[in-house]
Amino acid sequence: MDRQRRKGSARLSNSSSPSLNELLEMQVSRRHTLRGGLGLAASTVFAGAGVSALAGCSDSNGGGSSNIPSELKFASVPGSNQDNVTIVPEGFNFQILAPWGTPIVGSLPAYAGDGTNTAADQAQQVGQNHDGIHYFPLNDSEKGLLVMNHEYTNSTLYAGDGRQEDENGRPTDVDEVRKDIRAHGVSVIEIFRNGTQWEIDTTSPFNRRITVETEMEITGPARGHELLRTPFSAGTRTRGTVNNCGKGDTPWNTYLTCEENIQGYFVTSDANPPRATARMGINENGFGYFWNAVAGDPSETAGEFARFDVSTGGGWENEANNFGWIVEIDPKQPNLAPKKRTAMGRFRHEGCQPGRIRAGEPIAFYMGDDARFEYLYKFVTADAWNPNNPDPDMLDKGTLYVAKFSVDGTGEWIALTLDNPTLAAEFSDMGELLVNTRTAGDLVGATPMDRPEWTAVDPNTGEMYVTLTNNTRRETPSDDAGENAANPRTPNTHGHVLRLRENGDRAEATAFVWNNFVFGSPASADENFNLSGLTADNEFGGPDGLWFDPRGVLWIQTDNGAPLDYGDDPNDQMLAVIPARLGSDSITAENQAQLKRFFVGPSDCEVTGVIMTPDLKTMFLNVQHPGGSWPLNNGTARPRSATVVIQKDDGGEII
Template structure:
């Protein structure tokens, strides 16, 4: 009866948003059906005494040093191998186009296709099973092998990055991660994990990881497809099965990451549950290891003093197999913590991949902390240091930022790029603590704004560790970085509603974080609503905006506000920057965010609790149009919208269509979706463009 949950738990549904229970099972191991990992007694936001609160008149200065990716079009000139440039907001504004968002709003729907505005077209760039590496066989769902999957496009694509090839405005590298697998929708006749063959388990392991695919523009349009005219130089599959990663930073080589297979504690096989990510100014890709906990078994057999640390990361310690276990220990014993108790510590990091080095080892940066990373996005500060913003995607977990010790060198010279590749290996890690500026009694959990008409306040970045120096009493630097959640608990960080993607605006330098949802807010002993998380039983989520004081991204203080509180615009508990709610689109469960060159914020959703398919939305975040949110596209039934990525010339929008047809009861033979090929559901990456060749959005 070990897999009974795979058939019965789908009836329970997801406790946040309207994600199907099949997605909950495979994506995060039914995290919402387990106790909240954060059991700390951190004070409620409204009860925190903030000495800075009297300084509400601090000027909200614009930030500097954002990255902008160039395609040699009107936005920016080619940037060489780095394919990126550090620039000030003023420079970005100069390159960005003027004008409002003018596309025809797409209505909510439940169609089994990608729906785009009138005057736009979309096409599939690549899908699960398509060849990536030379020698990859054509995909056949009935003849899958681990060796084939290791050369084919992986399953359930999430993050999308598009990096221009130096000197060629019509070629780029598409970098996509593969978050998780759904064996129900991968293998005919699936019944239980125990019934899978070891080879099928190895196929699933190989379907995790990342893909690097060279793509080319079709004519002079905004459409892109895999490069066919010559042998791709950089195509690569990175898998959880066999790809070696190098640990960097203070934890590398420490006792906490040594295993029998790797007594040096420096080489890790594979990457797990990669979610969102970002593209660095030096042309690499960052990817976050998120729900890694669900892959491990044997937590009941570890030492008693280790169990609380595993529990804080959602790893089951009361039974050998957690509910819905993937049973990967049958294929690789390293996933059995009873035999290899440190293996879990080797996951939960930010991964950096250099797509222009197809044979090099990707790296896991321990200086950036270990938690359930949604992703990381980098901005270059005034003083030249790089700052990465990160969210820990769990109910009641935290926002973080990392500031590098070294400074970014804005050059494509080989020596400069070699230097820049070390920037994330050492620095200072902070966690956010925020306060509201209204009387806590005005925040009643209904989502209604306080007397001043908006949710806003101040925040502090609390230093956790710098280099090898810990600022958390009772924890060494290695402890802080390996068990970062516990460090955040210890310093009283603010519990947020599932902080996911966090992105700096290249135009203003302000930071935008998606708070997806948290239906546990205000229930039982859980933290009640506060000004930064103003709704109890928050099923729709909100957007959190940060303005660093004096525009200093390396500083310790900031102001914040909520420009959007998501949901049905007709409902009293929603807010759209003060814009007329009768003119905006309904939105639920924001997940990933991105910017176009004009500074418009694009938001993709995951788990739409309003009844329609998930989609992609856009809104200005400055001026009179701030909050005028409009739906740009929808994805097929059962799917989540991931990405998005807008090219710097604004001619193409890429999204990853993740888990189409992932609906309870679906299978390969009885699919709930037949996107994209009309037979059974396959995750894939889609590009959308304007048919007249103009910029997307406006």
């Protein structure tokens, strides 16, 4: 997400539990040491839980690799703050694929570099600000469907210097508003390898744009609930998905797109809005999109603009409750409506990564709520996975849990169900609870976190990793916004990556052990801040995107807003490490060379979303909101988000 739009968000959570930073401060005070972010208490518990570097590596049901790489063979690339520079290691090459505005469906309108493409054009073109991404093979590693999120839009979308507005900053041009709406969402694009290059098949019947206008089905416990009813539907259907950030995927080959900062699109004039509105941070301004400003235009149909004003008495009070969900898309069925899976909870979803997939067992999906002092969740399916008879609606039944961390390196998953008397006293049914998932987390004392974002699960050990991007609103260790064991720094300007292991390595476990795997920091910071001993070869800040490849290589991407040693505004990057080779250790001054910088993006960008082809010879990653004129680098073109395709010069595996 554009780091500028994150500024100014107020703390909304109201949990009685100490925050993660407070817990880690207790560890530091008690033990007087952190080795690479791993408190002594947490280290002992984590190692004692049977965490083995190679545990399960040959488990045919666990998805682990039987051949964990011995090392990362590439040399770490230098950091940069240069304009329009894209850096990969020696022996690798890259190309640019599917930048914003690339035509993929319909009449294939060409991208207009002056911003004059119409709303009708944008509906047929790749959206803006690429984010989460996944590759679904059609012909193994030679042809497949690239599915990607488009998180938000910015001023480059419009002709001239920006959109047409009135004196109050409200949009006045209906076509520009529709163009904005259609630049959000998801793209499904068929691609194929042609020699050493990748190309788009513009004739593919799978190519598809999913936008804020696309009709979707609401499923699960909240389907038909009174809190979801609008003039458009009795709570069974809705239109669109918005602020699509992180992603997930399922073993039945569908794509999970995550609705994150929905509060940026809706407005309310209510002084005391309903809790489902207030707890999501919806206010009178949002992010300044104000799509509701053109409501009443003669061309408006079915309240397509009016629905973004959820003020009491306007008729669309419940519209925002249709957003903030996990949306499931089947990329190989272009005529099938996406489904909003309400059993997985409503909050600002960042990622939704499944744990290890084992036949005959339920599946856990791990999810972060990307806001300061919000929570970490998991959803465990009620049914066991049956690869011979997959249930396409497996995500409609299960239990949603929220995490509570303890200072001794242990934690618990608290079920958000009406079996809990506290929740039963507050909510009349599960539909109401799920619409108000954040409030349920408050009530059960979940641990406030430092913006939990993407999650990833090691295929070799089953350990779950989560990025805690930053939290500059932690002010002193003694206040209610201070440190805790899993969020240990005040303020946490550079973020960290946390690791969690389920008891018994079971998806349905209600207890876990945890530690901190690596802390972001400038290399020059003192040891009290640079807890992982990072050097110029791997210093980073703002960990965000996260992905394990099938071999067990962890790829860490950044959305940085804090200084590093190579500039006050360092370019974002992607690093790699093989956690299984470290055993139960975290990154420390002694082993930090295991963490290497693989990619550096252009100025002002966020590096986000990564996936590979099954043969591990092609990597796709996204560059969001680049500055300058990237990717053309000619000094005059508008910058365009795009997918970067990385391959080795010798055609081998990326390692």
